[in-house]
Amino acid sequence: MPYNKTTSVNGKEIILTREEKSAVDEFHKSRIAFAFLSDGRCAININDAREHKVYLKDDFGISFEEFEKMFAEQGIEISQSQYGMLDKYAHILVEYNKVMNLTGITDPMGISEKHFLDSLLIFKYCDIPQNGRVIDVGTGAGFPGVPMKIYRHDLDVTLLDSLMKRVKFLEAVAAETLPMTCIHARAEDGGRDKSLRESYDVAAARAVAALPVLAEYCLPFVKVGGSFIAMKGPNENISEGNNAVKTLGGEISNVYEYALPCGDKRVIVEIKKISATPTKYPRVGAQISKKHL
Numbered sequence: 001m002p003y004n005k006t007t008s009v010n011g012k013e014i015i016l017t018r019e020e021k022s023a024v025d026e027f028h029k030s031r032i033a034f035a036f037l038s039d040g041r042c043a044i045n046i047n048d049a050r051e052h053k054v055y056l057k058d059d060f061g062i063s064f065e066e067f068e069k070m071f072a073e074q075g076i077e078i079s080q081s082q083y084g085m086l087d088k089y090a091h092i093l094v095e096y097n098k099v100m101n102l103t104g105i106t107d108p109m110g111i112s113e114k115h116f117l118d119s120l121l122i123f124k125y126c127d128i129p130q131n132g133r134v135i136d137v138g139t140g141a142g143f144p145g146v147p148m149k150i151y152r153h154d155l156d157v158t159l160l161d162s163l164m165k166r167v168k169f170l171e172a173v174a175a176e177t178l179p180m181t182c183i184h185a186r187a188e189d190g191g192r193d194k195s196l197r198e199s200y201d202v203a204a205a206r207a208v209a210a211l212p213v214l215a216e217y218c219l220p221f222v223k224v225g226g227s228f229i230a231m232k233g234p235n236e237n238i239s240e241g242n243n244a245v246k247t248l249g250g251e252i253s254n255v256y257e258y259a260l261p262c263g264d265k266r267v268i269v270e271i272k273k274i275s276a277t278p279t280k281y282p283r284v285g286a287q288i289s290k291k292h293l
Helices: 018-028 064-072 080-096 108-120 145-151 164-176 187-192 211-221 238-247 285-290
Strands: 005-009 012-016 033-036 042-045 052-055 133-137 156-161 181-184 200-206 222-232 250-259 265-273
Touching: 064 080, 064 108, 080 108, 080 145, 080 164, 108 145, 133 145, 133 211, 145 156, 145 164, 156 164, 164 181, 187 211, 187 285, 200 211, 211 222, 211 238, 211 265, 211 285, 222 250, 238 250, 238 265
Parallel strands: 133 156, 133 200, 156 181, 200 222
Antiparallel strands: 005 012, 033 042, 042 052, 222 265, 250 265
16 A cells, blocks of 8 residues: 655645655755656755755646747747656756856746757757767756757767866756766867767857857867857857868858847857868867967
């Protein structure tokens, strides 16, 4: 006979089965941990004071129907399963963000539109090969790499970041969603690593750095015939990156300008890798930032 324990959380009575109670007890011992219960509820322990919260899935604020409609209007079809994984990701992001700086956007609509939709619009404009190897360089909180993997399970996604605590967060996300490779390294070090250099079909970066800087960090990862996709804001002269792109073996093939439903403008720069990157690149980080190619 199933064991049930009733507990009151935020004024609501929550009934846990024996298995759920065991999961809650287990993560309750940890500093930060998550247990996703059978009906989609998320139980969370966030600090050494053993703060215990149990969220109902709908508490996050965006229903599947709303989510599906917003994405469909932008040409992106979302399944219930994909929505569920993105919802888990959002829960983990918001909770980890309380103890480390991952994002300034934590409201449900902002995460859905400015993080998830923005990341997935890469598929609307760019051709990502089936079963392709993708590296998200300087991934931070996992954008666009994690949503790309959730949307396209066939992709082999690597998430690279220079900060170990962000890598630990990404490992927690991968454990609750889909397998992804999480690497702790500076982009310039990764680009010189023989196991990573020129081994990816696609390198992606969503960053404010100037295109010459992003190109030197990212193009060394891309195999000849592959693509580097830079996701940027609207206020940059893309032509200023032409020399760096050419020097590194690339060629700007397309520039796509669009706006999110909220009106925020975005630019995707698609760069094809047409020849191998010279071995002297990437340079060390200080040189990349101070003296653009």
